[in-house]
Amino acid sequence: MAEELRIGVVGTGAIGRTHIERINTKLQGGRVVAVSDINADFAKKIADQYGCKFFADGEEMIQSPDVDAIIVTTIDAYHEQYVTAAIKAGKYVFCEKPLAAEQSGCKRIVEAEIAGGKQLVQVGFMRRYDPGYRQLRKLVEKHTYGEPLMLHCAHRNYEVDETYDTPMAVENSMIHEIDVLRWLLGEDYATAEVVFPKKTKYAHKNLQDPQIMILTTKSGVRIDVEAFVNCHYGYDIKCEVCCEEGILNLPEPSNAMVRSNASRITPICRDWSERFVEAYNVEIQEWINASKEGRVDGPTAWDGYVASITAAAASKARDTQSVVKIDMDKQPNFYQK
Amino acid sequence: MAEELRIGVVGTGAIGRTHIERINTKLQGGRVVAVSDINADFAKKIADQYGCKFFADGEEMIQSPDVDAIIVTTIDAYHEQYVTAAIKAGKYVFCEKPLAAEQSGCKRIVEAEIAGGKQLVQVGFMRRYDPGYRQLRKLVEKHTYGEPLMLHCAHRNYEVDETYDTPMAVENSMIHEIDVLRWLLGEDYATAEVVFPKKTKYAHKNLQDPQIMILTTKSGVRIDVEAFVNCHYGYDIKCEVCCEEGILNLPEPSNAMVRSNASRITPICRDWSERFVEAYNVEIQEWINASKEGRVDGPTAWDGYVASITAAAASKARDTQSVVKIDMDKQPNFYQK
């Protein structure tokens, strides 16, 4: 398809708008031509700004013959509805994580997609597009340093506001590690555990911070992920893969080192959007390219479902302060690559 | 202009093709629609591959009403001819460095552009688009660490073949530093000198390698640039800006550090195209954007001329093994921003 992919976006909140901006001013081969949002006034403004058509009804937009593919960036509760509508319309759909608010919703999406007979859904796990994680994956896949045995990871935010409570550490923050580490290692998880180190004075009363999530894979690889969302120094992501013959480290972002004030000083990002801006660009560009070529090559609905199952197990582990086994069906042949 | 910028490329050698590839598959807002090359057979193949029109005559392509803007990627000897043709046609033109093979050619281009009354020419100094240099420039411009006093730079290639001789260190390699450091410091050069350290055993007989070029600016900043094009370890670019209250270092590319074999090991690029791939993308994207908005905001014909004067002075300094003063006219008001 030489022409541009005509994209409709449901949900014009912050993340929706950054995707519209990136598609219409930076990436190639696609154009956001239609938008919808329950906040109609706001969505109309966005429509005007980018020369898109406004649809009061998201499902109507999804069915419109003027729209080739869909991006779902509503609040989580509406993900299932619009992804399902896109499947019914036979259109490629990119849905921000999580695929659905509940594990059951994810399962229904998987079933609908299989029933429809064609892979159409991609989930927005952008870490897979980060150049650093891609370097790590290449080394792991090629067994350059033998088998991975342990992973030590950290997910740190400068601070969070009072709406961020204890469950969000797994469900909103470490969900990224849940997906990207499974992709990095190429295998599913066996158990989950969440433990509570000493609480920082910067955490409000509804938030246990930091937390450590421990996952094991089916082959026995042990992963610890520290979530520390009031670390009070910056936005920082670490991933250390301990293999049989070498230890691999996710690269630090490329920033100018300055010698001043009796120190060598290298800046750390303050914000996730700055840290992963390139990953978002690659993610959406590759989604546009694949959609035009008629395939899904990013995280699938199955990946979204598995992340949801794993996060639910980790949440249960946290609430019960025990180790929880992760049970899931075998990946359907439909999703084999 | 909502439509795509229709671009004609003169010169379909290696660098020309990477620009066609990048414009037609990665960047936004432009499309290469026409190509020309003295090697007609090869150019026709490229034209077929990218769905472009082939022109036997480059000047005819430049004048074609189906072409909005021009990229000149011929061998150096033809730069002047095609850039001048683009100026006559009133079209934006991006010319790979150098602007012209000789200083006199650069001057004629500047005069033609001024005579035409409109800035149209951009020269391909892509370092200005590298995120690392941009970080340095922001710190220098804001005087975050006081005035710059000295710069220590290095330009290292793994190796070069026998066609690379002594003059090319200034004219092909360090020409990049000549442009980017002038842009970084925001001032012109006063003197040039080139000295010869001990020669590496890997340099063939027509090549003095390494060389050190020393530039001073009008305000007295002293710059040393090491060109070491058979360094036999990788492609590596260093830039250290010594200011009154801090020392700034060009960042290293972001690569995964591995602990193995009794060492901490971080990869270094082997190749310039890998090191500056992002800079090239940003350069051409910003050129497309600016051309569509009717302005030149990258390195101008004047910048190309100044680089040419400076390189000529450095070459004379090298050949005479003396310090050469750099004389140039004041920048015409035409080029003031």
Added chain:
Amino acid sequence: MAEELRIGVVGTGAIGRTHIERINTKLQGGRVVAVSDINADFAKKIADQYGCKFFADGEEMIQSPDVDAIIVTTIDAYHEQYVTAAIKAGKYVFCEKPLAAEQSGCKRIVEAEIAGGKQLVQVGFMRRYDPGYRQLRKLVEKHTYGEPLMLHCAHRNYEVDETYDTPMAVENSMIHEIDVLRWLLGEDYATAEVVFPKKTKYAHKNLQDPQIMILTTKSGVRIDVEAFVNCHYGYDIKCEVCCEEGILNLPEPSNAMVRSNASRITPICRDWSERFVEAYNVEIQEWINASKEGRVDGPTAWDGYVASITAAAASKARDTQSVVKIDMDKQPNFYQK
């Protein structure tokens, strides 16, 4: 005391000899004047080499009026006997870790020392003398970055031979972390756990490698220590202290970085003795100084006893694959500083 401290060494194996060498050729204020070992032939050679008197009977040496202070570097099983003899003789004694082979032996030593009414015993936990750990401790003590909340540590050896079995990871390797982290944090442990990640192919059948020991302190700080004794890349010690406002890292040893072979390469030690050579020197020098001034200022018998209790708990946790509470008496006033 201006004169040299006259030292008797019981046990002239590898570590004993390095202490003799260091005292008699490098440090100040002490001299090894007597040695004893059950391998009399070997001990006599050492005695000749360093001009010491040989004693067939270690206890006799300890009581000799020509010996001011004792170093115990026998195999673990004899530590208690000779340390107790030194206490009885009223002489300062430095005993390599562990203080005694069993927890009960440590306790008897503590009781004997208290009964004797004077602190005389120092245990050889040399990490406390490493300049890097001392930097960390200063930052922790001053609360420069708030309270410590979590520690992530690693203890990696290039490889071990077949005599090194599963229990030794706690009892011989991580015993160092048990002591130094308690000293770093200034508080006792509450629980211990030991888990088994995927086993490396380089571990023989009697060795689970890697292992992760998890300790919590009474105030809730959570510590994970990875022991990976066949890491197959070098000898490497990591300690990351996550505080409320900053993350502190044990420094890497100071080694020359080389750019070669498309990489930036910094050597890592292959061997613990190379990594901690300076710590050993400082440890023994400070012990000599303190002994001459009539005090113990290094790790006490109580510290050795606490390390033993903690290691026993961790071993039980490992064998039962459960979390084990660590119970211990309050530190006697006798050991308050």
Added chain:
Amino acid sequence: MAEELRIGVVGTGAIGRTHIERINTKLQGGRVVAVSDINADFAKKIADQYGCKFFADGEEMIQSPDVDAIIVTTIDAYHEQYVTAAIKAGKYVFCEKPLAAEQSGCKRIVEAEIAGGKQLVQVGFMRRYDPGYRQLRKLVEKHTYGEPLMLHCAHRNYEVDETYDTPMAVENSMIHEIDVLRWLLGEDYATAEVVFPKKTKYAHKNLQDPQIMILTTKSGVRIDVEAFVNCHYGYDIKCEVCCEEGILNLPEPSNAMVRSNASRITPICRDWSERFVEAYNVEIQEWINASKEGRVDGPTAWDGYVASITAAAASKARDTQSVVKIDMDKQPNFYQK
């Protein structure tokens, strides 16, 4: 000689006292037993503090049968007098750099030592004892990365007071590089040049700061040394050795990296005594050891003379702003190792 080396110190200013302190409380095998200084009151206090004998007359102390070896730490103007007295007395003498205030004085010392028929003099160039420089030298000597071709060095102080004027950059600061780089490369210098980059606002009127000294060796290696003594960030020493197959960097001191305040921060020393404390300890310990074994194995009088010739050439180059050839006699057989 099993007994302690009995040392007399002439000159009890700051550096003299640190040597007394280090010998009498930290190092092994020597003891400062006598001191002398033209400030008799002060010297007497020092004598009392360390239990030394005070001599009103330095030469008398040097001749005393109770003194085995001499340390000269007076002001530069008296170095020649006391070193010569030690030679006459046939005693080993360690003289802080410079060997003598003038090149002619150095020459007279060399002649006196040769006339005496025995090497006795060592000059205090402590950089040769820094573990980092020793790592570099081993790599250079073994030709691990081929021949050295260029060196890029920097010598930076946080700030200097008004007594520090333009000549001191060569004569007091870069004199260290003059010695250590000659030792590192194992060859003599051919030419010297000193150039002036833009002056920092922090330099007072009698001080050109920064300066760059350029040395070439007889085989053609080119060295640039930046002296920037008001760099306003710390005390920092850099040495990059560019070889045919790799670039070697003097290691940074081993300091704890902290992540805080949106940065990775590693401390830099503020002061030279902190940076080179270990080098001083090794220097004096090795001098004591060698003196007791009857040899000089540190920098010789000849090395001190060569440093003086080179510094004089660099000073002339600076004052005349020209390249100055360095002429010197062949090293006498007397000094061959």
